[in-house]
Amino acid sequence: MHSIKKSLRWMALSLAAAGGLAACGGDDGPLYRTLDGMPPIVIGHRGASGELPEHTLESYLRAIEQGAQCIEPDLVxxxxxxxxxxxxxxxxxTxxxxxxxxxxxxxxxNVDGELITAYFASDFTLAEIKTLRAKQPRANRPQQFNGLYSIPTIEEVVALAKQESARRGRTICVYPELKHSTFHAREAGFGANVFEDKLLAVLHAAYGNSQSAPVFIQSFEVGNLQYLRTKTQMKLVQLIDADDVNDDGSIKLAPPYHKPYDFVVKGDPRTFADLLKPEGLALIKTYADGVGPWKPYLVRTVQDGVDRNGDGKVTINDRRVVGSTGVIEAAHAQGLFVHTWTFRNDASGYGFSDPKAEMQYYMRLGVDGVFTDFPATGVAAVAGL
Known part of the structure; x- marks a missing residue:
């Protein structure tokens, strides 16, 4: 869940919807169009990362304080x-x-096909990592907290979630993402599935091996989720990426965001978009409980020549959102929930400034959860449905 470029373009595009959908529910149907009929959940994306440096205990705690049901630690x-x-x-x-x-x-x-020169976590011991302090990677976000907060382990994140669940009398789930499994197995040299096994050891010790555990495990790769399915009953989520959106509103697929990287390594021709076709969703159902598509996969748009942002020209950012692509409905038909990403208050460029309305648009389409850097806005969106 990366690109600022994506967020800027699609917050605008989504909020350009004329009119919007009819309100959910009423006398003739359920209040929510989610898979289970319950309100969509709000997932603190890297915590409350719009306010505090991402992936810190302080950011996760802020998300919990704002009412998020889940906190999301990306893991390396x-x-x-x-x-x-x-x-x-x-x-x-960071x-x-x-x-x-x-x-x-x-x-x-080599990180998913790109040669990157950097300081890599896999070259540092935990003791060395603990000497570091987090910083805000986005220049448009608060910088005064840089240097204050340490880098947590998954054990510390789980302990926080359990502590706050007990203190607040509500269950707070953890939603870890296994980042770059192929990189860890091959390039970093840890070997196949060591990454996955270490995560399961922590989560099973904390929650037991149960589908009802307050845990979702997500990945952009496929093979690691298939492996996990043989080892755990915990809920698994297949993430779906893309590079960008073309000017005609179609999804742009380009490396390294065109397909799961384990597909690249194996020479599998299928793309992320293929995984959202009926046969792809049927495959996902064999090993996962839900899908996490980037949000443009879920909405249809049209270009009707209206300059919605008033910049004197008609571009992709002026396209009108006209409803569902059918992906949500197809996933639900397979029994898969849909958690989409990422919603940001500060990415409302091109004249649009209502991130709550954007989230509500997707919620009314039937998404089961939203990842947001600003959990308070997500909670308000659910409350206002």
Missing amino acids: MTKDGYLIARHEPMLDD TDVAEKFPASRKRTM
Whole structure:
């Protein structure tokens, strides 16, 4: 769940809907169009990362305080085999590693087909990681918290969720993402499924091996989820990515966001878009409980020549959203829930400024959950349906 470019374009596009959908529910049907008829859940994307540095205990706690049902730690592995919460294996953009370690600790590694030179978590022990402090990677977000917060392990994130669940009298789920499993197995040299096994060891010890555990495990790759299905009953989620959106509103598929990276390695021709076709969803149902598509996959748009953002020209950002692509309905028909991403208050460019309305649009289509950097807005969106 990466690109700022994506968020800027699609917050605008989604909010350009003329009129919107009819309200859910009424005398003739359920209040919500979710798979289970319950309200959609709000997932604190990297915590409350719009306000505090992402993937810190403080950011997760802020998300919980704002009412998020789940907190999302992206996970990477340290040199000595600990799982820590970072968005990528590279530490450069989200920590002060460059201030604390010499440039000689950098190296060039293949991350999903791209050669990247950086400080990699897999070259640092947990003790070294604990000397680092988090920083805000987005320049348009608060920078005054840089250098204050440490990098947590998955054990610390789980402990926080359990502590706050008990203290607040409501269950707070953890929603870990296994980041770049193929990278960890091959490039970082940990071996096949070591990453996955370490995560399960922590989660099973904390919650037991149960589908009812307050846990969702997600990945953009497929093989690791298929492996996990043989080892756990916990809920699994297949993430669906893309590179961008074309000017005609269609999904743009380009490396490295065109297909699961384990498909690239195996020479599998199927793309992320193929996984949302009926046969793809049927495959996902054999190993996962839900899908997590990037939100443009879920809405249809038309270009009707209206300059909605008033910039004097008609571009993709002026397209009108006209309803569902059918992906939500097809996933639900397979018994798969749909959690979509990412909603951001500060990505409402092109003249649009109502992120709550954007989330409500997707909720009224029937999504079962939303990832947002601003959980308070997501909670307000659900409350206002």
